[in-house]
Amino acid sequence: MTGTATVRLSLEEVHALCLDTLRAAGLGEAHAQAIARSITRAEADECRSHGLYRLIGYVDSVRSGKAERHALPEFTPAAPAVLRVEAKRGFAPLAVETGVPALIAAARRSGIAALAIHDCYHFSALWADIEPVVEAGLVAWCFTIGQCCVAPSGGTTALLGTNPIAFGWPGPQRRPFIFDFATSASARGEVELKRRAGEPIPEGWAVGPDGAPTTDPAAALAGALLPFGGHKGFALSLMVELIAGPLIGDLTSRQAKAVENGDSGPPLGGELFIAIDPAVFGIDDLPARLGAARELFTLAKAQPGVRLPAERRYAARARSRVEGVEVPAVLHAELLALRG
């Protein structure tokens, strides 16, 4: 067996593997179910950095006692258009599932609404968090911090999280425009996958512990990643740090690092959602406005070399429903061993 050998699993098998592994680790059933759904959706979309590989960190954070195994998320309205879910140091997926229906209702009622997930361990893909909001016909954003491993643009010391941003537009039907990217030049998960694969990272992604540019993923993980797009990406990273941290009463990624126990799971933190109902801005012309958006997507795709966010994921989703997914054999063996 080489490093590139794979095992093919159906999505049902992926889901069962998640559920069995999380149950065996002693995680509460509602959390295990929500995380199994989350990981299966990531695998279905070939979003491997948030797929089965994440089971290792989830199990690690259950075993280390960092994540509350049976935390029941508690919903509270904070203001007429602002909702809050106390995750009580549980994993995020169950808290997100708890809050999202109320966010959709509040956005329809008030035109715009926000949802803060407080005090959670977030380890899943952001596009998956907003997809139900977007499929309900709303425009949506969400933001969370990530592990504190990103230096400011021009600097060399980690101060910021990978701080991803997701945005979604409710169209075209069943294949909405959704993007989700780290404000670092790469996600930390991508660097870790490169390290596991023994491959170098591109220039411009990171500096080593000495502050010098590096293409060695291990040096990057020991040093600092860099923001994408220079000072603009740095500004966006700071924005995410502020609105998913201090704004909603949660930690900055640096504060989260200070309370970390060093397991391979996610840092403690918060997540902010914003949703807007396009129906409130005009009564009659919503179809025409959605049509103008669709034209924009069509014209972009008509240019050779242009790809829209999420298209690769939707193609993978259609394929994996039929064919299942390829899982590296080494990872599969590691996951089976996790059940102990």
Place this chain on the structure above:
Amino acid sequence: MTGTATVRLSLEEVHALCLDTLRAAGLGEAHAQAIARSITRAEADECRSHGLYRLIGYVDSVRSGKAERHALPEFTPAAPAVLRVEAKRGFAPLAVETGVPALIAAARRSGIAALAIHDCYHFSALWADIEPVVEAGLVAWCFTIGQCCVAPSGGTTALLGTNPIAFGWPGPQRRPFIFDFATSASARGEVELKRRAGEPIPEGWAVGPDGAPTTDPAAALAGALLPFGGHKGFALSLMVELIAGPLIGDLTSRQAKAVENGDSGPPLGGELFIAIDPAVFGIDDLPARLGAARELFTLAKAQPGVRLPAERRYAARARSRVEGVEVPAVLHAELLALRG
């Protein structure tokens, strides 16, 4: 007199020059006042791309009949937390001044609120639009389209506007963290200033009319600018296009270009504001949360080579109050001639 000769003007003189020029062009007094305030603030902050140079385009759009000289912005609440100002094809600054106090009140009432400025000619700096919201203690964003001159990442044909994003955080006092950047690699105004100065533009900013990379600002203006940060900047540009266009019932930058009369003023379009009151997320700990944000700014600035957005503007603001501003003599003469 060489091309680098300058004239020194006090901020009062800048304001008077704007007012006299706009009145002489026949623009309604309320609009002239609002634009004079807007341009004077940009000059005070040495934000030259949105300073006196913009008078040429404003006057051009008055003379061409594109902008309504006496349009009175009309305020309407669209939903409990969504407000709307019909600018009626007038310039944006008066419409923004009309809507912003209501946005602040709505965000305090509902926790989060949005304001759509509909059917306006936007030609001012976005940081100035949100500064009053941020100084009122709120977190704020605003978005608008720009001239349709940006190709999708990987493409070569202009489809998107320069689509700037502004974000502000209410601290530190009197020098809030505010950033404002084009989602193109550069603002169109910067390319135009380079062309006026006879200087090349950096690589990566643009492609020429033939689709090949160029450093010639004239070729860039005839071809297409590129998004900053590759596919991530492209995704953000599309987001701005959608939320400042179709979402609020306004034009995409491409639709705006199609109805353009070709004068040197701004395209027709909309502007979206979002504001959040940090006080709604927790009753007692707001000072601590603002402190955590302040620490983030302090630690970023402590790294050699790191500069925070807006710092250069605030330094310029303190200086120009005392010393006034330097205006290129060529531009000053051109502006004096504008009064006709």
